[in-house]
Amino acid sequence: MTLKKNLAAQLKRFFSFFPISAAVSLVLALIVSVTGSLIYINRKSDETDRIVNIGLTGFLDDTYMDLAINSLTTLDSTRNSVKLVKLGADEADRALRTGEVGAYVVFPENFIKEAIDGNFQKISIVTADGSKSFSSKILNELIRSVAEMVISFQKAVYGYQQAVYDYGYSTEEMYSLGSNMAFRIIDAVLERDGMFRIQAAEPYGEGSLAGDTASGVISGVTAVFIMLWGIVSCGAFISRRDGLSKVMASKGNGAARQTAAEYAAYLVFMLSQILILGLAFCAVFSLTPLREVTGPVPFSFIASLILPVIMISSLQFLIYEASGGILGGVLIHFILGCGMGYVCGCFYPAYFFPRQIQQIARWLPLWQARVHINEVLLSGPVSPLPCVIMLLFAAVFLLAAAAVRRGRIKAEGGLS
Amino acid sequence: MEIKVRNIEKSYRSGTGRRKKILQGLDLDAAGGECIGIAGKNGCGKSTLLSVLAGVQKADAGSFLMDGTELFSRPRDLSRNVGLVPQAPALMDELSALDNLLMWYPKRDIIKELDSGVLGMLGIGDFLRTRVRNLSGGMKKRLSIGCVMHTMPPVLLLDEPCAALDLECRENILGYVRDYVSKGGLAVLTSHDPMELEICTRHYIMKDGRLSPYSYDGDVTKLVSSL
Missing domain, CATH: 3.40.1710 (abc type-2 transporter like fold)
Structure with missing residues (x-):
């Protein structure tokens, strides 16, 4: 079995979940847009009197x-x-x-x-x-x-x-x-x-929600959304067969090649999901008051999600690789996604947390993703540092996932 | 074609952290056209032996010669010449039978094999477009054998091939193994099942990590007392 054949099989496997997740995407786009519009309208009316x-x-x-x-x-x-x-x-x-x-x-x-x-x-x-x-x-x-x-x-x-x-x-x-x-x-x-x-103001600086800017809210919610979105694909992760991994390893497809093929397939799946979701959001946004926030940059906004998706999907891949079963995986995924989103100021202004937590949060994946998306939304210059950090995170998560796979194959007596 | 397995050793680290020897200096000689049946208690190392011979697990020591060529040091040759059908089919449940076959076969070969080859003989054409998760146990086993046969290996290892299958499915699978052996292939199967052991030309009992020849005459009681 070659890497190419494995990749083709993995693509088919992930895309067998496509109809369900695409349907959920469209429903979510509607719900989030309506909710976002209501929040935006309320906030705007508050600001006029403030x-x-x-x-x-x-x-x-x-x-x-x-x-x-x-x-x-x-x-x-x-x-x-x-x-x-x-x-x-x-x-x-x-x-x-x-x-x-x-x-x-x-x-x-x-x-x-x-x-x-x-x-x-x-x-x-x-x-702020x-x-x-x-x-x-x-x-x-x-x-x-x-x-x-x-x-x-x-x-x-x-x-x-x-x-x-x-x-x-x-x-x-x-x-x-x-x-x-x-x-x-x-x-x-x-x-x-x-x-x-x-x-x-430091240290909460450019990434916090202080000031309640609309772009800050959108970038934070988007980063957490991408993180939690992977839960829809948990079925595809958990249904993989350890027996098949061992057989593949014996046929020359070791842990690293298996991880590469599966992650590449998952990434394509995630990007296509985000593209559909993004287009759905843009279509709905253009019909709601949120168009004042997104303005004329919906496509650059979708493009800005590519790097965060690469990083976050590799983290999701690692979570399910390391977890034993579907319940454990979903639980870790959910707690990690919400916890990290909270600390990184995606739900709540980060400056309410102690200074030390704020400083740690600046080096977490969701913070980097949020800063990057926010920069694109503000149509300002995109800093290279968050981009580099996100790529480094992705590489580290994938190496860790390959190491976990290798360990599991070895634990079952297989070659890796 | 003949094989010589010499002095195979394999140990695992047990839950207590101590190493437990599963295979201890195991030897086996066999030739094409033979069907070797290996019986033994649960956990005696039958599945481990097949995994080691197929290269799925690495032996701690020993050699595996095929017509004088050492295969353990040549993973590619080992992979091409030895096929393993594991007890739990190594298939992707979300994909169809065809997609699973495409992982191993070139597309044109599948058409040929379905028409007049091993896939046709296994009756895989009947459920080619069905997703694996919707297949019965017997169909999955036939598909699993079909995937393994993509290199037409001269040695086929089957780990309890008919476990939990109904009589019709058993006959179907065992019929294929008989046919494979009659064409010069060497089949090695592990089993607790008299029906499976009956098609074997030679029998062994695995005990204390070694194989001992056994003359099986259909008397299950005698076989059980020998284990």
Whole structure:
């Protein structure tokens, strides 16, 4: 028996489960889309009435800072939908974690003094997830405020010139001081885009559900869904015959080749399932309010699932290879899928877990899968690190599965 | 064609962690056209002997010569020349009989064999498109033999070939074995069943990891007392 023949047989074996799982896929697509739409509609209506709290911390004990904060509040063009709250550094971090503030702004030490001297230090805006929409909202607000302040400065310069003239300074002195101030203002205006930097709070960073972004919810649920989806195929895994494995091994198809053929067949099966499921979701999404979330990128979203599917299907393969029976396999699969999804913030914001758990979770397969899917959903640059880690995970899981198969064949006295 | 099995040894690690010797310096000589029947108590090592001879398990020591060629050191030759029909059929339940055969045979050979060869003789054409999970025990056994015969091996090892089969199925399977032997093949079968032992030309009893010749005359009581 050749590897090719074994692969063909395994493909037929897995695809004998195709009609059932395809039917379940379509039903699931409908259920998830309807549920997702309802959640999305409710969340959206909540957000329209919600005031965004922004924390302010760092160098705040200054009269000019007080004036600036008051100006920002007064100049708030968001019709009182943004509330500024002064906080200490620790308080700001805690408030961000508990959701009391959506972000906080950190003013560097001696910000005003340095600004007067013409040295514009960067203001940090810390958000829970680096959320683009949220950060840009704050950024737009601040830039708008700075522009307003510059206009006020110009008025102040005019007033200053009048005052200097009234107190009898010479024309040269007056122009010299006035030019100096004008240059600083021009610098401030030219530098205003570089005055801010956005950073995500560590360690929950880019993968957490903090901020409740729609893409975060979708990527998390999708990663767990792929993980749990393999349960539909448990019948195909468990029905394999150890006797046949031994015979195949004696005919030159050892544990490694058997694992390769079976995994390749399972992967093709899973990818075809996900493709059908993805198309079903896209079709249903286009008819529901979720189209506002998925936008025009449904196919890139399906493509983004390929790497997670490669990794997760290899983990599923290992689970059933190592488990003794159908009940044990399904139980391990379910507990591992739900547990890992929970810790990795797929169901619940990860920042509610202790810092150590968050740090461990960052190296778990579902975290990597979620980060990757989220990046694609946000249409941002796709980081290579999660992709590499996912491929490494897949290789490790497959090697482990081959080792388990080899051990089982050997335990029954067979060759491997 | 003749085979010489010499000094085969095989041991397993038992549940207590100690090694238990199953085969201890076992010898067997046989030639084409013979049907060797091996009887013995449960767990005496009959199935292990067949697995070792088929290369499914590795012997701790010993040699297996076929016409002077050592087969244990040539896995490819061993695989081609020796076919094993295990007690539990090694088939894929979700696939049809045809798909199982396709794992072993080229497609064109299946058509030929069904028409005028071993697959036709085993009557596999009657259930070719049926999934294995829907086949009866006898059909599965016939299919299992059919899969093994893809290389037309001169040595066929059958582990309790008719266990749990009805009389018609037994006659069907044993009829095929008789035919195989009459054409010059060497069949070695393990059995507790008088009907199976009756078709054998020579008999052995396996005891203490070795084979002892036994003259079977159809007297089951005498056979039982000898085990």
